[in-house]
Amino acid sequence: MNFLAKIADWFRSIGTATRNGITRLGFATRFFWAIVRASGPTFMRPRLLIREIYHAGVLSLVIVLMSGLFIGMVLALQGYETLVRFGATEAMGVLVALSLVRELGPVVAGLLFASRAGSAMTAEIGLMKTTEQLAAMDVMAIDPVARVVAPRFWAGVISLPLLAAIFSMLGIYGGFLVGVKLIGIDGGAFWGQMQVAVDWRNDVMNGVIKSVVFAFAVSLIAVFEGYDATPTAEGVSAATTRTVVTSALAILALDFVLTVFMFRGGVN
Amino acid sequence: MSKKTIDLWVGVFVALGLGALFFLALKVGNLLNFKEQKNGYEVMARFDNIGNLKPRAPIKSAGVVVGRVESIKLDPQTYEAVVRLHLEKNFQFSRDTIAAIFTSGLLGEQFVGLEAGGDSQMLKDEEWIKKTQSAIQIEKLISQFMFSKAQETPATTAAPSGAGVKP
Incomplete structure (x- = not known):
């Protein structure tokens, strides 16, 4: 009898976890629609939005610039190691540009953005909730979703695609520095082969679409975790951790799904 | 702030x-x-086959880069490739220069090699290079090699075994 009760408890815990997960997913979806419905003031008063773009985008600029440059330089060095065995080092421009524009730009910029700006958003909103600032706004008839959440959400959606493009550009420049200036590949072949191989619509636009999708996902996760945080010091810290972990997983999973749909069966 | x-x-x-x-x-x-800033002159050349040559590929003379391939087009009358070569202005080439397409490495990119001749007249802007040599296609080389091998095999195997070989 005792044994059966334990098994039942075990199944019950699975059921509770599943139900909680579905509830949170539904809550997040409804929260998204609430943000969209409440985002009128954000665009009517661009000052709110600009302030948040400054915090989310401009302050993430340095880390994105530096990592883009270094990733491009490492790609060039590692690519050279492989390409030199086939005597095809001139294809390095293609290698660097395609890997950055298609994959690394959106994904790494998204991961950096989630840990640099997304965690900050969660902590800020979570602390506002903990110190009952959001409740106070509600009492003063100010909608906290419109005043606090929506500007942060849209700032993230605007900032991440721009950061991803900057990341790719710096990465390609880093590859150029290492490949052409350091190793001594022909500069014309580096750019020329890149321009022949990289397609505007298939490669560049799909990379931009990816970064926009990641921007929506990361921003929503960040503001939702903050808004949903347990209003204690511990709860805010747990919410911040969840933001980074969930965003990273969401970016990588979405990246797989998008890649399957965008690049199945080669370039065309 | x-x-x-x-x-x-x-x-x-x-x-x-x-x-x-x-x-x-x-x-x-x-x-x-x-388009980059032009600082030099352009000459044209016809090739039967350009292989894998691409725009902006380097043009080399004695291994030194002297210019870039500007554009590649197909002449619809003769079915030859017309390649525009952009050369730097401090490198002058005689009119009987030979343009050939080479490959750097086994699978590397292709480039145009110029071998200067002895003519005292120099190539000017918009002139044609008369003597050209097409790209070597690796498939053709392999098939030529295979055919020549296939032709000589019966002779070599027949010789040592003598009359014992049955058809």
Whole structure:
């Protein structure tokens, strides 16, 4: 009898976890629609939005610039190691540009953005909730979703695609520095082969679409975790951790799904 | 942080982001053809087959880069490839220069090699290089090699075994 009760408890815990997960997913979806419905003031008063773009985008600029440059330089060095065995080092421009524009730009910029700006958003909103600032706004008839959440959400959606493009550009420049200036590949072949191989619509636009999708996902996760945080010091810290972990997983999973749909069966 | 400073930085950030998108579209994706500043002269050459030659491939003379391939077109009358070569102006080549397409490495990129002749007249802007040599295609080389091997095999195997070979 005792044994059966334990098994039942075990199944019950699975059921509770599943139900909680579905509830949170539904809550997040409804929260998204609430943000969209409440985002009128954000665009009517661009000052709110600009302030948040400054915090989310401009302050993430340095880390994105530096990592883009270094990733491009490492790609060039590692690519050279492989390409030199086939005597095809001139294809390095293609290698660097395609890997950055298609994959690394959106994904790494998204991961950096989630840990640099997304965690900050969660902590800020979570602390506002903990110190009952959001409740106070509600009492003063100010909608906290419109005043606090929506500007942060849209700032993230605007900032991440721009950061991803900057990341790719710096990465390609880093590859150029290492490949052409350091190793001594022909500069014309580096750019020329890149321009022949990289397609505007298939490669560049799909990379931009990816970064926009990641921007929506990361921003929503960040503001939702903050808004949903347990209003204690511990709860805010747990919410911040969840933001980074969930965003990273969401970016990588979405990246797989998008890649399957965008690049199945080669370039065309 | 004053409003003006924030506005300035956000403006810089958005401009930088849009600039990066333009860079990706134009310079990397080659949405529009990027023309660089011309500082030299252009000559044309006809090739039967250009192999894998691409625009902006280097032009070398004695291994030194002296210019870039400007464009490649097909002549619809003769079915020959017409290659425009952009050469730097401090390198002058005689009119009987031979242009040939070579490959760097086994699978590497292809480039145009110029071998200067002995003519005292120099090539001028928009002139044609008369003597050209096409790209060597590795498939043709392999098939030639296979055919020549296939032709000589019966003779070599027949010789040692003598009359014992049955058809």
